[in-house]
Amino acid sequence: MDGYDGGAHGLTSLYAVDALDPQEAAAAEAHLRGCADCREELVEVREALAAAVADEPAEAPSAALRARVMAALDDVPQLPALPAAVAPAASASEPDDELSRRRARRETDRTSAARAGGTTGRRAPRRWVQGLAAAAAAVVVAGAAVSGYAALQWREEARSAQQVALAVTQVAGAPDAQLVDAQGGAEGWGSSRVVVSRSLGEAVLVPTGVEDAPSGRTWQLWFVTGDAARPAGTFAGAGSAAVLSGAVDGADAVAVTLEPAGGSETPTSTPVAVYPLTA
Amino acid sequence: MSGGGGTGADRERAVDPLAASMARVAAGDRDAFGEVYDAVAPKVLAVTRAVLRNPSMAEEVTQEVLLEVWRQAARYDPSAGSVGAWATTIGHRRAVDRVRSVRAREDREDRVVAGEGRVEYDEVSEQVLQHEDESRVRKALTGLTELQREAVVMAYWGGRTSTEISAQLGVPVPTVKTRLRDGLQRLRVDLARGEPAAGSAS
Numbered sequence: 001m002d003g004y005d006g007g008a009h010g011l012t013s014l015y016a017v018d019a020l021d022p023q024e025a026a027a028a029e030a031h032l033r034g035c036a037d038c039r040e041e042l043v044e045v046r047e048a049l050a051a052a053v054a055d056e057p058a059e060a061p062s063a064a065l066r067a068r069v070m071a072a073l074d075d076v077p078q079l080p081a082l083p084a085a086v087a088p089a090a091s092a093s094e095p096d097d098e099l100s101r102r103r104a105r106r107e108t109d110r111t112s113a114a115r116a117g118g119t120t121g122r123r124a125p126r127r128w129v130q131g132l133a134a135a136a137a138a139v140v141v142a143g144a145a146v147s148g149y150a151a152l153q154w155r156e157e158a159r160s161a162q163q164v165a166l167a168v169t170q171v172a173g174a175p176d177a178q179l180v181d182a183q184g185g186a187e188g189w190g191s192s193r194v195v196v197s198r199s200l201g202e203a204v205l206v207p208t209g210v211e212d213a214p215s216g217r218t219w220q221l222w223f224v225t226g227d228a229a230r231p232a233g234t235f236a237g238a239g240s241a242a243v244l245s246g247a248v249d250g251a252d253a254v255a256v257t258l259e260p261a262g263g264s265e266t267p268t269s270t271p272v273a274v275y276p277l278t279a
Numbered sequence: 280m281s282g283g284g285g286t287g288a289d290r291e292r293a294v295d296p297l298a299a300s301m302a303r304v305a306a307g308d309r310d311a312f313g314e315v316y317d318a319v320a321p322k323v324l325a326v327t328r329a330v331l332r333n334p335s336m337a338e339e340v341t342q343e344v345l346l347e348v349w350r351q352a353a354r355y356d357p358s359a360g361s362v363g364a365w366a367t368t369i370g371h372r373r374a375v376d377r378v379r380s381v382r383a384r385e386d387r388e389d390r391v392v393a394g395e396g397r398v399e400y401d402e403v404s405e406q407v408l409q410h411e412d413e414s415r416v417r418k419a420l421t422g423l424t425e426l427q428r429e430a431v432v433m434a435y436w437g438g439r440t441s442t443e444i445s446a447q448l449g450v451p452v453p454t455v456k457t458r459l460r461d462g463l464q465r466l467r468v469d470l471a472r473g474e475p476a477a478g479s480a481s
Contacts, residue, residue, distance in 0.1 A: 013463040014456060018375045019434040019441045043360045045463050048470035049371075049435055050364035052419035053322045061320045065338050069316060069345045070309070076346050078307060081353040215372070216379050261380035 182273035189273035223251035297362035330374035330438035427462030
């Protein structure tokens with residue numbers, strides 16, 4: 001279409017240098033999942049680039065940096081190996097794709113039990129609540145790590161993971177907790193839900209089946225009141241349950257849009273999911 | 280895809296001595312992690328410094344990347360490339376994401392406060408090569424034409440998208456993509472032949 005030969009095949013080497021716009025990068029990733037030749041090309045181009053990067057840069061890494069990294073190992077739990085069957089094909093650039101799959105499996109098990117109850121507005125079953133909290137504790141640390149936080153914040157992250165887990169338990173366990181299914185649900189958001197407690201004024205996103213946002217973009221949550229949308233936090237990766245920022249107040253709905261990395265002041269795209277809240 | 284190699288290429292690829300260290304790292308071996316760190320940290324720092332052009336940010340991202348190597352050690356797949364390329368890839372992606380999110384934020388703020396305190400990211404090509412080990416990069420890219428080299432340096436070492444490169448050079452996006460793609464294919468073929476880029480130390 002632009003006279004540039006190759007279609008999705010032709011995107012591979014540009015993807016290897018991270019030179020694609022977000023939409024193109026998403027197309028390249030989709031193509032790579034199904035094209036062994038392009039995966040091979042990607043590996044080779046990356047090897048060639050890494051080889052071209054100086055082994056001995058003008059300024060070597062400082063001893064202090066090494067010491068900080070070694071000291072931080074205590075705070076960084078190692079992930080278990082993946083079962084061979086789900087080993088990612090295009091790996092390096094999506095190091096955490098498998099996390100979302102593991103999560104998705106866990107969540108599917110859990111929510112299929114929860115789904116028995118019917119539609120919007122029911123109480124969250126206790127088993128589901130407990131499982132949800134455990135999942136939040138296990139995965140939030142990992143999710144935070146890949147979304148670009150400074151590694152020095154690891155200790156802080158671990159603490160906040162516990163806080164998220166606690167908050168999720170509180171919201172989902174509140175007497176007036178409502179479990180709201182996504183309406184719309186484009187781009188893999190169809191199975192996601194929001195748990196909201198009006199009495200606590202808090203809402204939690206349960207991103208079942210949701211994939212990482214494309215490179216350079218982020219999922220962003222919104223409290224919608226009438227036709228005004230209030231930012232409720234960004235959600236870069238497929239990670240775990242997240243507590244929305246800000247109070248529910250009189251919001252009519254929660255919505256999710258895809259925004260440029262860093263988030264937006266107001267939504268700039270059509271929501272991929274909307275969760276209507278009852279009064 | 281480069282002539283004869285085809286799908287057998289990754290079985291023929293030289294064994295990466297760090298792959299064995301990674302297996303030990305996966306078991307929580309800190310000495311092995313130290314070996315991996317010493318081997319890959321210079322490259323990760325070089326690439327993040329080139330993209331970010333801010334030494335303290337580059338160190339911060341390098342630290343994140345190395346901790347990610349530790350965290351994901353059990354998931355490292357040797358058939359998907361060397362440890363060095365794996366770490367360098369993660370470092371490049373993170374540096375680029377950070378630069379782009381800073382630019383996006385600045386662009387938004389610029390609409391409100393015109394140009395105040397704006398970080399200048401716009402003098403890429405030649406300066407990148409000064410931050411980076413200049414002669415080393417030039418040597419690795421000698422097989423490329425001047426235009427290909429310029430595009431590859433701006434994309435990889437400068438962390439720019441093809442759209443941004445197009446705007447900066449004033450040439451159409453498809454032309455930039457063609458230069459990039461041809462340049463990267465050339466680099467790949469040179470490496471496979473053991474030409475300039477493959478002669479890396481250590």
